[in-house]
Amino acid sequence: MDKRGLARGLVGASAILLAVSIASGCGTVGLSEAGDGNAASGEALFAQKCGTCHVLADAGTKGQIGPNLDDAFLQSRADGLGESTIQSVVRGQIEYPVKEPSTGTPGMPGPDTLLPECAEGREDEPRGCVADQNEAAEDIAAYVASVAGKPTAGTPASGADPGGSTPEAGAGDSPDGEAIFADAGCGGCHALEAAGASGNVGPSLDESKPTKELVIERVTKGMGAMPSFADSYTPEEIVAVADYVVSSTGGR
Ligand code: HEC
Numbered sequence: 099m100d101k102r103g104l105a106r107g108l109v110g111a112s113a114i115l116l117a118v119s120i121a122s123g124c125g126t127v128g129l130s131e132a133g134d135g136n137a138a139s140g141e142a143l144f145a146q147k148c149g150t151c152h153v154l155a156d157a158g159t160k161g162q163i164g165p166n167l168d169d170a171f172l173q174s175r176a177d178g179l180g181e182s183t184i185q186s187v188v189r190g191q192i193e194y195p196v197k198e199p200s201t202g203t204p205g206m207p208g209p210d211t212l213l214p215e216c217a218e219g220r221e222d223e224p225r226g227c228v229a230d231q232n233e234a235a236e237d238i239a240a241y242v243a244s245v246a247g248k249p250t251a252g253t254p255a256s257g258a259d260p261g262g263s264t265p266e267a268g269a270g271d272s273p274d275g276e277a278i279f280a281d282a283g284c285g286g287c288h289a290l291e292a293a294g295a296s297g298n299v300g301p302s303l304d305e306s307k308p309t310k311e312l313v314i315e316r317v318t319k320g321m322g323a324m325p326s327f328a329d330s331y332t333p334e335e336i337v338a339v340a341d342y343v344v345s346s347t348g349g350r
């Protein structure tokens with residue numbers, strides 16, 4: 099069970115597959131064994147924890163911060179990589195993401211940020227916590243492996259182009275701040291109760307209650323780990339998302 103101790107010695111991308119099969123730990127079943135992880139419960143977790151940053155057609159998510167996961171695994175499938183291999187890769191990514199890419203672009207938060215474990219009996223439960231981090235990660239990996247890069251039966255994620263075009267609204271309507279908040283992946287990094295968002299890479303917007311001016315400033319220019327969205331959204335759209343954040347947090 100002391101997967102972290104073991105894992106710490108094994109950093110580096112080439113060690114991921116090995117590390118993952120060791121980290122799965124307690125039993126004889128390796129991660130690459132199909133049947134590990136429950137894809138059904140992984141689906142809901144994915145939408146909540148990962149979809150804010152990743153496109154995945156089956157889940158209907160449109161996050162743009164990280165790579166499109168359908169695209170990422172399309173080639174793997176074409177190359178004949180099995181589902182269990184893809185599952186191991188996803189599991190490895192959750193455990194050992196590139197948190198600070200050398201390019202300076204935002205990275206992917208680590209497992210303790212994305213899937214914090216609930217601390218039983220404590221009052222300050224981490225937001226959006228899970229009962230068992232390893233199990234949650236297994237479930238998500240099983241789900242992603244079962245759907246990524248496959249044609250979906252449902253409606254395709256149409257608004258998934260990185261051009262950041264306005265989410266389809268009736269002609270003449272002003273931009274929909276709530277839809278933009280979801281589309282831009284703000285919730286992957288920020289908590290905002292009204293949006294069901296529990297990200298904790300950046301400050302909780304419920305707590306910081308930013309002014310409209312501050313939201314516009316940050317979204318337009320970015321700061322630190324927060325990217326600028328000026329290339330993805332028009333000034334009108336940025337104002338709309340600012341209005342949405344401010345009205346959702348009871349601010350001015
Ligand atoms: C805050 C945004 C964010 C969240 C939330 C997030 N990711 Fe990522 N993800 C990224 C970024 C940025 C990258 C690219 C950098 C890297 O490789 O680590 C990435 C890369 C990946 C990759 C590698 C894709 C490739 O092309 O190789 C996978 C797989 C992945 N993420 C899965 C997940 C899963 C599963 C979750 C939920 C547990 C998740 N991500 C949550 C931002 C995020």
Ligand code: HEC
Pocket residue numbers: 163204279282283284285286287288299300301306307308312313316317321322323324325327339343
């Ligand atoms: C990749 C993670 C990430 C994403 C995506 C992101 N933010 Fe941020 N955001 C941060 C971080 C980190 C900070 C703190 C920056 C600092 O002060 O150094 C921040 C700061 C802010 C602040 C200032 C909060 C305060 O009180 O200081 C606002 C407002 C904000 N973000 C809104 C948004 C909105 C709206 C979106 C979506 C359009 C968004 N963010 C997307 C990471 C992110």
